[in-house]
Amino acid sequence: MSLVVGLDVGTQSVKLVAYDPANHQVVATHGQSLQLIAGNDGSREQEAHWWIDAIRHCFAKLSPAQRAQIVAIGVSGQQHGFVPVDAAGTVLAPAKLWCDTSTQRECDEIMTAAGGEQRCVELAGNPILVGYTASKLPWTRKHRPDAYRQLASIMLPHDYVNFWLTGERWMESGDASGTGWLDVRTRQWSSTMLAATDTQRDLAACLPPLVAADANFSIAPPIADELGLPRHVRVSAGGGDNMMAAIGTGNVVPGVLSMSLGTSGTLFAYADHPVVDADARWAAFCSSTGGWLPLICTMNCTVATENVARAFGFSTRDGDAIMADTQPGADGLTLLPFFNGERTPNLPYARASLHGVDLNNLTRGNLYRAAMEGATYALRNGYDAWCDAGLPFNAIRLTGGGSHSQAWRQMVADVFNLPVEVPAQVEGAAFGAALQALWAYESAHQSNTDFAAIAREHVLLDERLSAQPNASNVAAYEGHYQQFQRHLQNATVFYASHSTERAV
Numbered sequence: 001m002s003l004v005v006g007l008d009v010g011t012q013s014v015k016l017v018a019y020d021p022a023n024h025q026v027v028a029t030h031g032q033s034l035q036l037i038a039g040n041d042g043s044r045e046q047e048a049h050w051w052i053d054a055i056r057h058c059f060a061k062l063s064p065a066q067r068a069q070i071v072a073i074g075v076s077g078q079q080h081g082f083v084p085v086d087a088a089g090t091v092l093a094p095a096k097l098w099c100d101t102s103t104q105r106e107c108d109e110i111m112t113a114a115g116g117e118q119r120c121v122e123l124a125g126n127p128i129l130v131g132y133t134a135s136k137l138p139w140t141r142k143h144r145p146d147a148y149r150q151l152a153s154i155m156l157p158h159d160y161v162n163f164w165l166t167g168e169r170w171m172e173s174g175d176a177s178g179t180g181w182l183d184v185r186t187r188q189w190s191s192t193m194l195a196a197t198d199t200q201r202d203l204a205a206c207l208p209p210l211v212a213a214d215a216n217f218s219i220a221p222p223i224a225d226e227l228g229l230p231r232h233v234r235v236s237a238g239g240g241d242n243m244m245a246a247i248g249t250g251n252v253v254p255g256v257l258s259m260s261l262g263t264s265g266t267l268f269a270y271a272d273h274p275v276v277d278a279d280a281r282w283a284a285f286c287s288s289t290g291g292w293l294p295l296i297c298t299m300n301c302t303v304a305t306e307n308v309a310r311a312f313g314f315s316t317r318d319g320d321a322i323m324a325d326t327q328p329g330a331d332g333l334t335l336l337p338f339f340n341g342e343r344t345p346n347l348p349y350a351r352a353s354l355h356g357v358d359l360n361n362l363t364r365g366n367l368y369r370a371a372m373e374g375a376t377y378a379l380r381n382g383y384d385a386w387c388d389a390g391l392p393f394n395a396i397r398l399t400g401g402g403s404h405s406q407a408w409r410q411m412v413a414d415v416f417n418l419p420v421e422v423p424a425q426v427e428g429a430a431f432g433a434a435l436q437a438l439w440a441y442e443s444a445h446q447s448n449t450d451f452a453a454i455a456r457e458h459v460l461l462d463e464r465l466s467a468q469p470n471a472s473n474v475a476a477y478e479g480h481y482q483q484f485q486r487h488l489q490n491a492t493v494f495y496a497s498h499s500t501e502r503a504v
């Protein structure tokens with residue numbers, strides 16, 4: 001038996017999935033939680049070595065016999081993180097993450113230097129939004145001058161893990177498109193965007209070479225020995241966690257819509273051509289399978305449910321029971337869940353706000369429901385832009401931690417008025433990474449390996465977890481969603497007048 005392994009370096013944990021493709025069986029899943037360094041300025045950082053330590057722990061939980069059967073590894077990672085590395089391969093500072101909102105000033109500076117937001121979209125397909133990698137570079141120049149001076153390579157989280165595994169530096173287009181520097185139409189760096197980010201040095205020299213999606217590399221012998229793996233293990237190109245979750249949910253052909261309910265909330269759909277919006281209402285990313293992956297990302301998804309659960313001292317795993325007696329609309333409560341600013345809608349300086357409190361509705365069940373509804377409405381708000389642009393879908397494939405909740409699965413079906421399907425492998429990003437590893441491994445051993453065929457064969461749905469829209473809930477949510485939209489419009493006006501400093 002041969003095993004392929006998918007690793008997902010998420011925001012809250014590292015997950016490992018060991019998959020036996022011949023028998024269509026996941027033989028092991030292990031996880032190790034991660035800490036977060038959070039600052040009042042909106043900064044969100046992690047130490048890169050925490051990811052490596054967590055990966056070591058995950059491999060150690062596999063039996064020696066399982067480790068001996070591994071033939072390929074694929075790495076998925078939270079997107080956009082900035083890992084500054086020196087010429088010797090040493091990490092120079094904590095990684096600023098996708099959810100770090102402390103760099104809006106630097107986003108504005110880059111866009112001004114490039115000729116404005118519209119010009120950025122023309123050059124690269126995307127504006128420079130807070131959270132994307134680009135603004136973290138000038139922030140580092142200002143706030144961590146020593147790290148900036150010694151900087152030799154810019155890596156994304158999954159690139160750094162690949163570098164540790166193989167000793168080689170590379171990037172692939174899926175995650176690279178989340179830097180803000182890649183022209184997603186041509187899959188080449190935009191020299192204008194790079195120059196607008198830094199006039200003092202040639203950033204292109206700091207970016208590892210771009211490789212094709214089916215590239216694969218040898219594991220470094222000392223790392224294979226340390227982890228107890230065969231020295232012939234191959235490491236695939238890897239990708240951003242949403243790109244990998246696209247694979248893990250079978251989203252490798254046009255027409256499928258996936259949603260991930262993790263720390264972030266995301267919606268994405270494979271396309272065989274670049275899907276750029278002139279008004280930048282969505283992220284125009286590449287996929288990690290050679291195509292494109294238009295994506296909507298909210299920064300506050302399980303951030304919202306976690307925050308409320310923590311305040312009331314329960315676990316989100318018990319959330320369904322706690323909200324069991326509540327109704328769609330949370331008895332009039334509406335939560336705008338922008339706890340640390342937001343990217344979609346673009347409100348980097350926002351904070352969360354609660355509306356509609358009366359003398360009776362302020363219960364933990366209603367508040368938890370309002371958090372889940374607010375997180376879901378924020379995604380629906382992004383989805384509406386796709387519908388306006390004529391990109392309709394007829395089902396949603398759900399993944400990420402929130403998909404464990406039956407209440408949330410039903411809420412998604414009702415708020416979007418679409419059937420919800422859940423893949424049997426709920427760790428969509430880690431499983432997708434394992435399938436990419438399988439693809440790369442098979443490509444190296446036989447010709448004409450068809451990725452769509454791999455997804456068709458290995459991505460199975462768990463019918464027991466499906467949810468169908470319920471007509472009366474759909475109507476109730478529609479009215480409440482319109483209420484959410486009105487509060488959102490007011491928040492947009494409010495934060496537009498507080499655009500240069502954090503509103504309190």
Ligand SMILES: Nc1ncnc2c1ncn2[C@@H]1O[C@H](COP(=O)(O)OP(=O)(O)O)[C@@H](O)[C@H]1O
Pocket residue numbers: 010011012013261262263264302303305306316317318319320399400401402403404405
């Ligand atoms: N049964 C559940 N109900 C609601 N939320 C859940 C449940 N199980 C897990 N979660 C949420 O899933 C989140 C983790 O999701 P995950 O996709 O692993 O995140 P990330 O990839 O961002 O680290 C946690 O915030 C947790 O609250």
Ligand SMILES: O=C(CO)[C@@H](O)[C@H](O)COP(=O)(O)O
Pocket residue numbers: 010011012077078079080098099131178240241242262263264265266283295297
């Ligand atoms: O910024 C984005 C996508 O553009 C996020 O989706 C990150 O990729 C983090 O993902 P999770 O840790 O929530 O899975």
